[in-house]
Amino acid sequence: MSVKSVAADVDVDLRQLFASLARNWLRILVVALVITGLAFALTWLATPHYRAETRLLIETRESVYTRPDGTNDNDKPILDEEGVTSQVEVVSSTDILKQVAQKLNLSRLPEFDETADMPMLSRLLVIAGLKSDPNEIPPEERVLTKMREKLNVYRVEKSRVIVIEFSSENPRLAAEIPNAIADAYISVQGNANIESNSAATDWLAPEIADLSKRVKDAEAKVASYRAQSDLLMGGNNSVLATQQLSELSSELSRVRANRASAEATADSVRRALQNGGSLDAVPEVLSSELIQRLRER
Incomplete structure (x- = not known):
């Protein structure tokens, strides 16, 4: 061709x-x-399906009051990729989903439990053995299976944000269930922190009581020793003997200063008399109040 x-x-x-x-x-x-x-x-x-989502930010929420002094950044918990992924598994855990299912009473809805309103055709298929009987599965397991089919929990890439996504035939449930899961997760984390703090407090309570008793005993022994050794406390939280020495030292310094001033005045008067000068020219005489009054008269 x-x-x-x-x-x-x-x-x-x-x-x-x-x-x-x-x-x-x-x-x-x-x-x-x-x-x-x-x-x-x-x-x-x-049947229309509605989808809603909510987002969680994972952070430590710590301050200087919740961490002891002397800790550095290496001692703080690290929220890396593995840590956030672990929180994703916690959000979608069975315990949290059970709490949400019980709170919203999802077992009464045919969307989550087909035995709540099973069609006649399905019943006939079950009787004929052409379909497995859903009643053989516990109600909680049936509800959890349906919830996991409609639930999608994932981490936003390169961030600490967890997205909780849920789809449902009911728009109200589609919006309520992600929020309920987020509230349950926050409640679980809060309870865990409270239990941890309570355990630490219970462990520290006897230690604090024992240390307080030791401090009181030590203070009592110090007070007794001071009383026996005549080391009574004076003002400014100092020993009485030390305070007395300080006052005597101050008075001695004042007396020495007055003596030096008087000796200097006497020397100036002697020099004036030896040189044949008048005493009226001596500064100490001029500054005397008596001489000033006599001059005014």
Whole structure:
């Protein structure tokens, strides 16, 4: 077969194509309308699902009052990728989901427990043995299985934010369940911190009582020794003897200063008399109040 013949075989006659479409337009229109109607019916009969999410920020929430002195950054808990991933597992744990299921009473809803309102067809299939009986599974397990199918918990990449995503046929439940899971997780973490602090307090209480008793005994012994050794306490929390020595030292310094001033005055008067000068020119005489009053008279 030549190249020209191949090209002739694959050529499409557009005139014949459009003519065929024009002859069968009614059939094409009916088929399109039927397919559109089926799609619309399936969409109308399909159960809508609503999706909601809530986000949690994982952090230590510590201050200088909750950590002892002398600790450095290496002693603090590290919230790395593994630590946040571990918190994701805690959020989706069975205990927290059970708390939420009991709080919202999800076992009474057919969406989470098909035995609550099982259709007749399903009952017949169970009786005929063509379908497993859901009543053989405990109610809590049935509810938890449905919750895990609708729940999605994941960590936002390169962050400490955990996203709790849930889908439901009821828009109210779709919004309430993620918030309830977040509240249950925060409550569990708070209770764990309270238990840890209570355990530390219980362990430290006898130690603090014992140390307080030792301090009181030591203070009593110190007071007794001071009384026996005549080391009574004076002002400014100092020993009485020390305080007396300090006062005597201050008085001695004052007396020495007055003596030095008097000796200096006497020397100046002697020099004035030896040189034949008048005493009126002596500064000490001029500053005397008696001399000033005599001059005024």
